[in-house]
Amino acid sequence: MKHNVYLTLFGVFGAYIIGYGIARIRVFHAVEYYPEGKGGPCQDYIAKKDKQPGQGWEYQLFLPAIKIEEALRSPATIIFKC
Numbered sequence: 001m002k003h004n005v006y007l008t009l010f011g012v013f014g015a016y017i018i019g020y021g022i023a024r025i026r027v028f029h030a031v032e033y034y035p036e037g038k039g040g041p042c043q044d045y046i047a048k049k050d051k052q053p054g055q056g057w058e059y060q061l062f063l064p065a066i067k068i069e070e071a072l073r074s075p076a077t078i079i080f081k082c
């Protein structure tokens with residue numbers, strides 16, 4: 001029984017990650033925002049194409065994965081400038 005629970009959780013998690021990958025390619029895009037102007041550091045965020053962040057059911061469904069990706073892209077974790 002315990003083995004079936006782990007397989008089910010792994011399957012759901014795998015489907016979620018694959019779904020996010022497909023949505024990231026087809027639905028979402030990264031937007032560069034320069035709070036201090038073009039010469040300053042940039043802040044990336046992920047949004048649905050042609051919409052503000054937070055709009056659409058896809059954004060709400062994949063919000064945990066989007067926040068993880070944004071955290072990994074933040075200037076504190078990446079030494080390169082945009």
